Amino acid sequence: MRNMDTSFIERFLIVLTLYNLLVTAAISLYGIVARPSITKKIISLTILGDSLNVLAILIGFRVFSVPPVLLKLDANPDELLNLAYSAVDPLPQALVLTAIVIGLAVNLFLIFLALQVYRLYGTLDSRKIKELRG
């Protein structure tokens, strides 16, 4: 039940995961800002995206739960209520699925551009690619 006293282990695991995600996001932001190589910037971007996706999953998650699947077609209201109280929230998972697909498209495009930058400039060092002043 959602409203029951959350046990120590549940809180500990959620907080641990949360801090893990925040540290991962911070490291990947460092990689985006501070690494000169475009390849490493793109890798950092994918790590940032993945850590934020896991954060979204965590929002719908509930420790000691069941998958949000109804096993019977003609379930009565009590069984529906039971499932609603014990299952994880499937909507953040749907959001993350969408975000992963969009991330795939964007990353592919970025990798193509990085390839094209390499063909035109002969380097992937962002300090040497500075024809535009911003």
Added chain:
Amino acid sequence: MLHSVGVTPALLVATAFALPLAYLRIKTVKVFHGVALATTTVAFALSLHTHLYVVNQSSPVVYRMGGWPPPLGIVYEVDSFSSLLATYTALILVFVVAYSYWYLRDDPGTPYYYSLLLGLEAGLIGIYYTGDVFNLFVMLEVLGITCYGLVAYYRSSREAVEASFKYAFFGAIAGLIYFVAAVLAYSSFGNLAMGFIATTSRPLFRYFYQFTDVFVWGNITSAVVAILALSLWTFTFKAGVFPNHFWLPDAHPAAPTPISAVLSGLVVNAGAYASMRFLYTIFGVYDPLSTFYELSPYFKIVLSAVGAISAIFASVMMIIQRDVKRLIAYSTIMHLGLVFTGFSLGTVLGVRASIYHVLAHAAGKALLFMSVGVAIEISRTRSVSDLKAVGRLNPIVGASIVMSSFSLVGLPPLGGFFSKFALYQAFIEAGRFDLVAVLFVSSGLALLGYFKVIQPTVFSVPPSNAEASKLKELSLWVSLLPLLLILVALNPLVVGGLLDKASESVVYADKYISEAIRSFLEYVRGYQLSAGG
């Protein structure tokens, strides 16, 4: 249910995917020009139909995807503000496609170009129509990816590839940031439908829906501060306003000229639209009925500062530019800054002036980019001092350059004057004399920049006869003259009523909320009837 709402983006996306496939069989490029023109015209007709319906009905229309009502499924919720912007966007894109026929001619990449351009239109109209916070993320990414692709259209040009990489990389980060904002909104409001989040924000409606367990944040106000801070970061990136303007002066000039017109005139409006929607309708930061009204002083300060800095900074940068396209791109930052100062006031008059300025800027900027693009094509250079006087040989090009510059500066008979006058009135009404000063100083500085464009393209040496052969084209008249007429028609007598309806629909969320709830109740009643209850 009004089906033209759901059909418009779907039609555009379907055509966008069909064009590259058709290119495998049909090798005549002219066919694709025709198909693109036909598709954008149909999209304009559909969005006009939606607009007339919404305005006549004087309440928003809810389009339920797959029949699911607002808090359960994804919906499009179209009010008079969103349908006004969508119709205007579709109208200008028709003329951009007509201009692309002159610009691209027999370019073998034309089908891919139109594929991306129609995808861009689908993304823009989707952003305006959507009534779902997460669907807005998807549409922002659709818009983003097509824009990156169009900026890198000349993929063997160093400038285009570098500008596109910069735009795409920071655009991807902006998209992730908005994703976090959407997830936080779900975790603290329990649903993603804009109408229902708006309901939950107003305590009067609280009996209907409660806040859910707040996940990370101690109270709902700090969660909303986080959501608004993250989403406004993304929206200012899309709008190209001061702290996030850095990609714009690189990306807009590197694109083909019709795309520069689209990016500068239409795409940046999506950021301003989404900011207004989030601040006014959804969270009601400026609505005394809302729980979050206490935040309004902070948002007033931050948004007016952001707008004022970008207006002044960009108008100074305009004067020192040598590249004509960069000059016009900086002018975009300036005008979007003015739009942000307009709706930072929190008054109906301010929002009305902002919407008016968005409309006037869109037509003026698209026309200026397209007519200066003619001079760039003929002179084969983008340096301001070397442009040839194409305005002397083709009257429509000369008139377009002069009139659109005058409109952007704000000279009387044109749309830009009336929108700047509306901004001035809104500032005076709110007692913000500092913003009045910003309006006058930035317009005065920008005047110098526009004269740098007008002088060579109209008053210098005309091009030789061989160079001028490309000027005698019907499609130039077809694309430039209607935009010129739009600029003249953007008069309070013509558009005043539309602007009143649009601004009231943004500021007072009542109808937006009641229509979402009504759609949900209608579904529940229908379900009970069909279940025999």
